[in-house]
Amino acid sequence: SQQGEEDPQALSIQEGENATMNCSYKTSINNLQWYRQNSGRGLVHLILIRSNEREKHSGRLRVTLDTSKKSSSLLITASRAADTASYFCATDRFNQAGTALIFGKGTTLSVSS
Amino acid sequence: ETGVTQSPTHLIKTRGQQVTLRCSSQSGHNTVSWYQQALGQGPQFIFQYYREEENGRGNFPPRFSGLQFPNYSSELNVNALELDDSALYLCASSLAQDRVGGEKLFFGSGTQLSVL
Numbered sequence: 001s002q003q004g005e006e007d008p009q010a011l012s013i014q015e016g017e018n019a020t021m022n023c024s025y026k027t028s029i030n031n032l033q034w035y036r037q038n039s040g041r042g043l044v045h046l047i048l049i050r051s052n053e054r055e056k057h058s059g060r061l062r063v064t065l066d067t068s069k070k071s072s073s074l075l076i077t078a079s080r081a082a083d084t085a086s087y088f089c090a091t092d093r094f095n096q097a098g099t100a101l102i103f104g105k106g107t108t109l110s111v112s113s
Numbered sequence: 114e115t116g117v118t119q120s121p122t123h124l125i126k127t128r129g130q131q132v133t134l135r136c137s138s139q140s141g142h143n144t145v146s147w148y149q150q151a152l153g154q155g156p157q158f159i160f161q162y163y164r165e166e167e168n169g170r171g172n173f174p175p176r177f178s179g180l181q182f183p184n185y186s187s188e189l190n191v192n193a194l195e196l197d198d199s200a201l202y203l204c205a206s207s208l209a210q211d212r213v214g215g216e217k218l219f220f221g222s223g224t225q226l227s228v229l
Contacts, residue, residue: 033217042117042203042220043156088155100146100169101218103155 021107023089119221136204145187
């Protein structure tokens with residue numbers, strides 16, 4: 001079944017650096033979303049980008065979407081230790097009733113001070 | 114804080130038992146989804162309820178069942194527990210304009226289920 005796949009699986013950076021995570025998916029989508037999860041707790045929605053959008057910003061987050069390549073990227077600028085978490089992309093099934101979000105395996109980001 | 118609460122936070126059961134997990138949706142939301150997250154994996158969709166009706170199901174056997182109540186709270190029931198059912202179970206609520214969805218989800222903190 002359709003699934004987002006994040007790359008890299010793990011990323012370690014220093015505070016102040018930028019972090020880029022990529023996501024690829026297989027079939028047509030309505031929206032693509034990014035979520036963050038701290039240490040085995042609930043996921044927190046970060047940003048939603050629709051299939052007719054190419055780029056979206058929210059604070060230090062920048063998301064791009066390339067539907068021709070079926071890929072998205074999440075850029076976190078000027079990272080902080082508090083950004084340490086797992087990040088997941090999630091895609092929905094296109095134009096079907098009973099829409100679910102399909103998550104990838106995630107990228108684990110470690111930001112050291 | 115998302116306004117979605119789950120209970121209990123932790124649970125230990127033995128193989129073959131039955132378990133009920135509960136979720137209280139964020140006020141005003143009409144849709145609830147349940148996900149299973151194994152260690153080191155992304156959440157996997159179990160099923161979704163929209164206005165008290167099942168609105169889609171993932172690749173889970175019938176021993177996984179659910180309910181959504183008129184106040185939009187929800188239950189996940191798992192019968193005949195297996196060792197592989199050990200996971201974090203996440204509930205998420207949302208406000209869907211129609212059955213198609215794709216809207217953002219508000220997650221609870223999850224129930225960690227251990228099956229021994």
